[in-house]
Amino acid sequence: MLKNVLIFFVMIMLLPRPAFAMHIMEGFLPLKWCIAWYLLALPFIIVGLFSIQKLIKTKPRLKMLLGFAGAFAFVLSALKLPSVTGSCSHPTGVGLGAILFGPWVMSVVGTIVLLFQALLLAHGGITTLGANAFSMAVVGPLISYCVYRVAKRLGGPQWLAVFLAAALGDLLTYVTTSLQLALAFPANPGGFVISFVKFMGIFAVTQLPLAVSEGLLTVITLNLLSSYNEDMLTELSVVLKEVSYER
Amino acid sequence: MKDKSFMLKNLMLALLVVLIVVIPLFIAKDAEFGGADGQAEEIISQLDSNYQPWFKPLWEPPSGEIESLLFALQAAAGAGFIGYYIGYYIGQARVRKNANR
Numbered sequence: 001m002l003k004n005v006l007i008f009f010v011m012i013m014l015l016p017r018p019a020f021a022m023h024i025m026e027g028f029l030p031l032k033w034c035i036a037w038y039l040l041a042l043p044f045i046i047v048g049l050f051s052i053q054k055l056i057k058t059k060p061r062l063k064m065l066l067g068f069a070g071a072f073a074f075v076l077s078a079l080k081l082p083s084v085t086g087s088c089s090h091p092t093g094v095g096l097g098a099i100l101f102g103p104w105v106m107s108v109v110g111t112i113v114l115l116f117q118a119l120l121l122a123h124g125g126i127t128t129l130g131a132n133a134f135s136m137a138v139v140g141p142l143i144s145y146c147v148y149r150v151a152k153r154l155g156g157p158q159w160l161a162v163f164l165a166a167a168l169g170d171l172l173t174y175v176t177t178s179l180q181l182a183l184a185f186p187a188n189p190g191g192f193v194i195s196f197v198k199f200m201g202i203f204a205v206t207q208l209p210l211a212v213s214e215g216l217l218t219v220i221t222l223n224l225l226s227s228y229n230e231d232m233l234t235e236l237s238v239v240l241k242e243v244s245y246e247r
Numbered sequence: 248m249k250d251k252s253f254m255l256k257n258l259m260l261a262l263l264v265v266l267i268v269v270i271p272l273f274i275a276k277d278a279e280f281g282g283a284d285g286q287a288e289e290i291i292s293q294l295d296s297n298y299q300p301w302f303k304p305l306w307e308p309p310s311g312e313i314e315s316l317l318f319a320l321q322a323a324a325g326a327g328f329i330g331y332y333i334g335y336y337i338g339q340a341r342v343r344k345n346a347n348r
Contacts, residue, residue, distance in 0.1 A: 022282060022283050022284055023284070024284075024287075025284055025287075025288065025300070026300065026302055026303060026304045027300030027301050027302035027303060028287075028288065028291060028300050030301075031301065064332060065332075067328060067332075068328065068329060068332045070325075071324070071325040071326075071328035071329050071332075072325065072329060073325075074321055074322075074324060074325030075321075075322050075325035075326050075329065076325075077321075078318050078319075078321040078322040078325065079322065080282070080318075081268050082268065082271040082272055082275075082280050083271050083283075084270070084271045084274050084275060085271075085275065085278075085283075086271070086275035086277075086278020086279065086280060087278065087279070087280060087281055087282065087283045087285075087286060088280050088281065088282055088283065089282070089283045116321070117321075118304075119305065119306065120306070120308075120317055121308060121314060121317050121318065121321075122304035122306065122307035122308060122314075125302065125304060126302075126304075126305065127301075127302045181287060181291070185290075185291055185294040185295055185298070186294075187294050188294070195290075195294055198290050198294075199287060199290065202283050202286045202287055202290065203283055203287070206283045207283075209267050209271065212267055213264045213267050213268065216260045216261075216263055216264050216267075217264060219260060220257050220260050220261060221329075223253070223256075223257055224257070224333055225333075227253065228333065228336040228337050228339075228340050229336045
């Protein structure tokens, strides 16, 4: 009896269970793609490490703010939210840090969040860490940073620049995930494009309302930061004098 | 501290987020609200029925409860730091204001 129960439990433990995550699941990317995405993500992470080192050396006061950006990504990526498609996904939270510190720093912070989730939550994975880091820690922050800069240069209001930066960074993260899966699993017949559309239908559509949520949350957070912590943001040259909803 | 309309605007934005989260629950009433990745797995098996995951997570939370514990810890740690940080600077700004008076 006891032996049977034991065998039963061991069986359950050994059965491959779907690890629910919004990142690419452990083992679900062929080896060559795992390596390729690792190689592509690595340079960004190395540059990120250097820029963090430089930041801490030249502006030690900003260490806490860097921790804040990390904490924000930590919280947001822990929140699995329902979406209109009837499935759940979570925001990334890396847009805020990208606006504050630029994209490089966030490639390190985002990878740390992913590593935590891969090791402790079976969410994402070690083999797919490169691919997930590339989408969430490289593409997301890069898009956020660029959108923010362009929106500011075009003279858009502060809140809109922040909102668009965070929302688009979030959305494009999951578009990248779809792209990565489509590249690894081209449909037969139909090829890459068909697969891309299919994965986009899951990840990107689910992500749309969440991207809006992330945009709004980032606006609120930057509002709070800029009203109480203005001198630090000025030091970062984000230069949020006063949060202007109207121009 | 800041004027009332500032806090009001932030509050409205927060309310909007709550709405965006709650509305899907009513729109997609009968949905399972599983992870988007679960669906991705289905599509992968459609596209390539021979594909087998070649690596398993090194460690998995033994149950949904343990998993939600870890997610809650992740969110709590982050939120705790955020609260500390903002609270610290609100306090500092207040002290500065009182000193200037």
